[in-house]
Amino acid sequence: xxxxLPADRHMGGQLMATQKLYAGAKLRELRRRLTLTQKDFAxxxxxxxxxxxxxxxxxxxxxxxxxxxxxxxxxxxxxxLSVGDGDRMVADMYEALADPLFDDPPPLADLQLxxxxxxxxxxxxxxxxxxxxxTQDRLGLLDEAMGRDEASPGQQPWEEVRxxxxxxxxxxxxxxxxAERFSKQAGLGEGDVLRxxxxxxxxxxxITLTRSINAPLRLLNRAEKRLILSAHSTxxxxxxxxxxxxALLDHDDLLNATxxxxxxxxxxxxxxxxxxxxxxxxxxxLMPYTAFHEAAQTMRHDLEQMSEHFGVSLEQxxxxxxxxxxxxxxxxxxxxVRVDQAGTITKRHSAARLQFARFGxxxxxxxxxxxxxxxxxxxxxxxxxxxxxRYFCLARDVSKSxxxxxxxxxxxxxxxxxxxxxxxxxxxxDDLDLTNGAAFEPIGVSCRICPRKTCHQRAxxxxxxxxxxxxDRHDTLPYQIL
Numbered sequence: 001x002x003x004x005l006p007a008d009r010h011m012g013g014q015l016m017a018t019q020k021l022y023a024g025a026k027l028r029e030l031r032r033r034l035t036l037t038q039k040d041f042a043x044x045x046x047x048x049x050x051x052x053x054x055x056x057x058x059x060x061x062x063x064x065x066x067x068x069x070x071x072x073x074x075x076x077x078x079x080x081l082s083v084g085d086g087d088r089m090v091a092d093m094y095e096a097l098a099d100p101l102f103d104d105p106p107p108l109a110d111l112q113l114x115x116x117x118x119x120x121x122x123x124x125x126x127x128x129x130x131x132x133x134x135t136q137d138r139l140g141l142l143d144e145a146m147g148r149d150e151a152s153p154g155q156q157p158w159e160e161v162r163x164x165x166x167x168x169x170x171x172x173x174x175x176x177x178x179a180e181r182f183s184k185q186a187g188l189g190e191g192d193v194l195r196x197x198x199x200x201x202x203x204x205x206x207i208t209l210t211r212s213i214n215a216p217l218r219l220l221n222r223a224e225k226r227l228i229l230s231a232h233s234t235x236x237x238x239x240x241x242x243x244x245x246x247a248l249l250d251h252d253d254l255l256n257a258t259x260x261x262x263x264x265x266x267x268x269x270x271x272x273x274x275x276x277x278x279x280x281x282x283x284x285x286l287m288p289y290t291a292f293h294e295a296a297q298t299m300r301h302d303l304e305q306m307s308e309h310f311g312v313s314l315e316q317x318x319x320x321x322x323x324x325x326x327x328x329x330x331x332x333x334x335x336x337v338r339v340d341q342a343g344t345i346t347k348r349h350s351a352a353r354l355q356f357a358r359f360g361x362x363x364x365x366x367x368x369x370x371x372x373x374x375x376x377x378x379x380x381x382x383x384x385x386x387x388x389x390r391y392f393c394l395a396r397d398v399s400k401s402x403x404x405x406x407x408x409x410x411x412x413x414x415x416x417x418x419x420x421x422x423x424x425x426x427x428x429x430d431d432l433d434l435t436n437g438a439a440f441e442p443i444g445v446s447c448r449i450c451p452r453k454t455c456h457q458r459a460x461x462x463x464x465x466x467x468x469x470x471x472d473r474h475d476t477l478p479y480q481i482l
Contacts, residue, residue, distance in 0.1 A: 179284030232403030
């Protein structure tokens with residue numbers, strides 16, 4: 001505790017300096033978990049009973065003194081009080097309420113109160129809105145989906161899985177710790193990773209590792225006790241696929257227990273989520289939390305150095321950076337996204353306040369779309385969202401060859417970023433003037449909820465905006481947003 005208290009104290013001070021901290025629900029949850037009365041909890045925190053009651057009900061912000069007392073008395077990682085489910089739910093509700101269904105959306109302050117004081121109600125609202133949206137989509141498309149018997153009304157299995165990881169903050173503590181223990185036991189940091197993984201399969205399960213040019217990425221032949229990998233795959237991909245299989249073989253009980261807690265509404269969603277959990281284990285095994293966190297700080301988040309050090313791909317490094325949210329040892333709160341050439345988001349995770357749109361693609365002004373124009377080069381961008389928050393954004397293409405002349409190339413670009421206050425920890429920001437407000441490009445989240453009135457790249461008007469059309473005038477847009 002003594003080793004990390006100064007960091008917590010600094011972070012607490014930073015949080016209190018930048019915004020008032022309302023986290024009554026989390027404060028109340030901690031007290032109940034400790035089985036303390038309000039009177040005993042108030043005494044331990046050095047505040048009056050009435051003051052504690054006001055903080056728990058979000059009538060007052062949590063003071064800096066209480067933040068420090070929480071860290072001192074209960075070893076609480078106080079950064080957990082800042083970014084979390086509340087921020088994600090506020091972003092999701094804001095987008096949902098942009099639906100034309102709502103004539104007069106509530107102000108942002110009301111959404112923040114709902115997310116902190118009544119999180120279950122907020123989740124229920126989001127579930128209801130998803131059901132409405134899905135129903136409208138089905139009626140509009142008039143396809144066979146009208147006759148499907150969905151286990152979870154209004155939500156597709158893959159959407160339910162996306163939401164599971166979204167509200168876990170893309171960090172699964174039990175799986176992460178299990179992967180770190182496995183990495184140490186298997187000696188993955190002591191030399192040839194593929195050899196160590198192959199030895200583990202053979203010695204623990206009697207499974208032989210083979211490669212074939214005609215094989216898929218991974219195929220377990222249980223009858224012959226062979227794990228067959230594609231010979232076209234890179235060493236990093238092969239190591240990841242072996243680790244994924246080991247997660248299924250050695251930690252099936254842990255994965256199923258985690259899935260039981262999630263209570264998915266359909267077997268299909270549960271099956272998809274199990275793939276996600278095994279992938280999570282694989283990434284955490286190849287990049288064990290403690291070693292990876294230390295390397296990120298030492299190498300100043302140089303993706304290429306870290307890729308070489310851990311024998312993994314750039315995408316795997318970027319994705320893993322977005323999961324460094326272990327209590328007491330958090331890393332930089334990154335957002336991570338992967339897009340295809342059409343701008344479709346195929347992966348999205350965020351530990352930052354920036355939350356991606358749940359529907360549609362990303363803002364076209366974001367540098368991740370320009371990464372395809374400069375293969376093998378990093379794109380840097382200073383960006384500002386409509387809420388006034390500023391970010392440092394990094395993008396790079398990670399297109400993957402199919403392995404032969406006629407095989408199609410998978411074309412993707414990844415985006416990684418953080419709030420500008422953390423940018424000094426990244427080597428990529430060393431020569432940028434982070435204090436120059438004019439250097440920050442205006443970006444949004446999605447056109448359908450972006451309030452900017454003169455954006456030259458706007459595809460559609462904001463859903464909740466009133467428009468004025470003048471047939472005798474055409475400016476940046478063919479209409480005016482009122």
